[in-house]
Amino acid sequence: MAAPLALKARVGHVLRASLIPVGRWLSREQRRELTALAAYGGLVHQAFHARPFRPFVCTDVVLEEEWVPMGRLQPTESPARRERDNAVHHYGHDVVLKRAAGLPLVGRSLPFMLEHGVNFSDVSAYEDPLPWVRSYLCMGPHRAERLRTRFEVGGVAVGPYIQYARSLLLEQRQQQLRRELGRTLLVIPAHTVVHVDRRWEAQDLIARIEAHRRDDAYDSVIWQCFWKDEPPSGLPADWILACNGHYSNPWFLDCQRTLLELSDAVVACSLGTHVGYALAVNRPVLFAPLEIEQDVSAASALWQHRYQSEWEERARLMAAMGLQRHGPPLQSLDPVQARAVLEPYFGFDIHCSAPRLAGILQGEA
Structure with a gap:
């Protein structure tokens, strides 16, 4: 009996030892994303609070904890790694929606994608949903129905994204x-x-x-x-x-x-x-x-x-x-x-409560 217990202990020790670097890497990734959020926060604060009023935010981006020219990125790429799908980071949609839902801005990635703007034509599209996607967010009911019928994915209308944003000024x-x-x-x-x-x-x-x-x-x-x-x-x-x-x-x-x-x-x-x-x-x-x-x-x-x-x-x-x-x-x-x-x-009459929005982002649509 002692031998199996000893083997189990050794296996457990090896697993823990192998997971520690992964945990540290995840922690570094999360710290890096939180640092980027703070850096951009300082940038927009300066732009919108400076006198005279000139709210012109620099177009540089944070890449690997450094400010670099936007030309270092591919045309449709975001350097953010908060979520699995890169496009949900465009225009800060993931941050605005998670904040409104009361979810951590940086943490475990969530099983959602979203349309990062509005398309009016039925043949227009943004990114095709990936197999792990459980909720595909958009603004209006017509687009939600189009996502459901075209991709057989959980298309969900949440109304205009701007309603979940906040003014930067007190x-x-x-x-x-x-x-x-x-x-x-x-x-x-x-x-x-x-x-x-x-x-x-x-x-x-x-x-x-x-x-x-x-x-x-x-x-x-x-x-x-x-x-x-x-x-x-x-x-x-x-x-x-x-x-x-x-x-x-x-x-x-x-x-x-x-x-x-x-x-x-x-x-x-x-x-x-x-x-x-x-x-x-x-x-x-x-x-x-x-x-x-x-x-x-x-x-x-x-x-x-x-x-x-x-x-x-x-x-x-x-x-x-x-x-x-x-x-x-x-x-x-x-x-x-x-x-x-x-x-x-646009779904002007649609507004999701924090619990409802949290459920959608977590794939419970």
């Missing part, structure tokens, strides 16, 4: 800043994406905004740059440049929520996630019907088809919202009509 500071800025327009222009180059006449848009600013007595204009795009030349000197940083910034959505809450209206020239977010936080949307050229020649044939289908569906939805291609320079979006048209994609 209430008193935010109110003070709003008084300093006065009536403010937030401009979110069309931007490039992977393998797609979008071109439009920036000076035309600037002129339209300046005219509207004078006519409607706006005091400030915030021009929000996308992390891939340089701001256009010729911006008025008193306009405020903003940027939420690279999409690896885990506080990206908090930055976006802050800009929206500081603004009185949003100017857009294309339909996208930003329009739904503005509607979700009850900000009026002004549309500038610009001619936008979309060059997809760098994409594969499959993606060219997807991009074209997506562009056509967006045009159809804009018409359904009452927008005119050759109408006034800036057209006010009817919020009731717009929410009705976009509800299937």
